[in-house]
Amino acid sequence: MRALTYEGPHEIAVSTVADPVPHDLDGAVVAVRAAGICGSDLHIYGGHGFSTDLGFCVGHEAVGEVVEVGSGVRSFAVGDRVVVPASTGCGTCSACRSGWVLGCRRQQSGCYGLGHALEGSQAEAVAVPAADGNLVRVPDAIGDDAALTLTDNLPTAWYGARRGRIQPGETVAVIGLGPVGILSILSAQVFGAARVLAVDLVAERRAQAAALGAEPMEGDDVKAAVAEATAGRGADVVIEAVGADATIDLATKLAGQRGRVSVVGVNQNRALPLHVPLAQIKELELAIGLCSVQAELPTLLPLVASGRLRPEVAVTHHLPLSEGPEAYRLFAEREAGIGKVVLDPSR
CATH class of the missing domain: 3.90.180.10 (Medium-chain alcohol dehydrogenases, catalytic domain)
Structure with missing residues (x-):
C-alpha cells in the first residue's frame, strides 16, 4: 500500500x-x-x-x-x-x-x-x-x-479547557492558533468564556480566530495588548497550544492574579521554562499534560x-x-x- x-x-x-x-x-x-x-x-x-x-x-x-x-x-x-x-x-x-x-x-x-x-x-x-x-x-x-x-485535535483542546477549569464569564487567552488553538477557542466558548483573546504571530490565523468570535491580540507586544484588553487584570485562564519554551513563558505572563495556565502544546525540552517567582507572586495554577x-x-x-x-x-x-x-x-x-x-x- x-x-x-x-x-x-x-x-x-x-x-x-x-x-x-x-x-x-x-x-x-x-x-x-x-x-x-x-x-x-x-x-x-x-x-x-x-x-x-x-x-x-x-x-x-x-x-x-x-x-x-x-x-x-x-x-x-x-x-x-x-x-x-x-x-x-x-x-x-x-x-x-x-x-x-x-x-x-x-x-x-x-x-x-x-x-x-x-x-x-x-x-x-x-x-x-x-x-x-x-x-x-x-x-x-x-x-x-x-x-x-x-x-x-479537538480532544486535546477540550482537555486543555477542562484542565484550565474555565468558568462562565471568564476571560481566556489562547496562545497558538493552529488546529488545537482554533479548537481551544470553540471549547472555551462552550465552557462559558465571556471573552477569548487570540495570540499568534500569523495574521491569517488571527483573522480566522476573529471570525469565530475571538479577539485577536495585535501588535508586537502581546503582553501589553492583553493588559489593555483586560484593564490590566490579565486572563483568568491561558491555554498554551504551541509547546515552545517562549510561549509557555508567555502564558505565565498573560495570566492574571490567581490565574490558571493549561499547557497542551508538545514540548520536548527536559527543563520546564517556568518563571517561578512570577508564578508564586501571581499564585498561578499550572496544568500540564497529554490528552x-x-x-x-x-x-x-x-x-x-x-x-x-x-x-x-x-x-x-x-x-x-x-x-x-x-x-x-x-x-x-x-x-x-x-x-x-x-x-x-x-x-
Whole structure:
C-alpha cells in the first residue's frame, strides 16, 4: 500500500510499504478514508522526533472503515465506520477502561507514527492494537472532517479547557492558533468564556480566530495588548497550544492574579521554562499534560453530533496523499493561512 514515511529531517516520502495486518487476535485493520497532519508531526518532520527510526509510516489521525478484525475483537465488525484515536492502551486494565490510556497499568500506552513500534495512519490502511479499546464508532451525523478532529485535535483542546477549569464569564487567552488553538477557542466558548483573546504571530490565523468570535491580540507586544484588553487584570485562564519554551513563558505572563495556565502544546525540552517567582507572586495554577483521547470522546461525540461544536471549521486544506511531502512543507512554513490539513489516501 501507499504511505507517507519519514526518511530524515524535512524529508517525507510517498512510499510503498507492506499492507498492515492485525497485531494479534485483539487487533484490527482500518482502511483510512481521511488522515490528518498534526502540529506534533512537525517535531518528527524537523528531525526532532520521538525515536531514531527511519522509514516508518507517520501520522496519528485517521477516520476510516474496519476491513479486518482478529477473532478476539468483540465490539467492532468489518464495515464499521470508526475514529482511530491517536492515543492507545491495552484496552483492558482499569485505567484504559476508564479512557485514561496514558495511565495504562500494563505500560502499553502509545501513539501511532512515532517509529516502527506502531506504524502511522497517513496511509491507505492502519493496524490498530487492542481494537475494542482503541477504536470508536462514528455517528452518521458526524462528517469525516469533524470526525478527523476527534482523533486528537479537538480532544486535546477540550482537555486543555477542562484542565484550565474555565468558568462562565471568564476571560481566556489562547496562545497558538493552529488546529488545537482554533479548537481551544470553540471549547472555551462552550465552557462559558465571556471573552477569548487570540495570540499568534500569523495574521491569517488571527483573522480566522476573529471570525469565530475571538479577539485577536495585535501588535508586537502581546503582553501589553492583553493588559489593555483586560484593564490590566490579565486572563483568568491561558491555554498554551504551541509547546515552545517562549510561549509557555508567555502564558505565565498573560495570566492574571490567581490565574490558571493549561499547557497542551508538545514540548520536548527536559527543563520546564517556568518563571517561578512570577508564578508564586501571581499564585498561578499550572496544568500540564497529554490528552488521553478516549477519555474525552464520550463528552465530545454528542456535542459534535448535535452541532453544538463544529470542529470542521479548523480544516483549511484537502490534499491527496500523493502530495503529502508538499502538505508537510506548507504546514511547516504556515503558508497561505494553512490550518488543519486533511489527506485523502485514495488519491
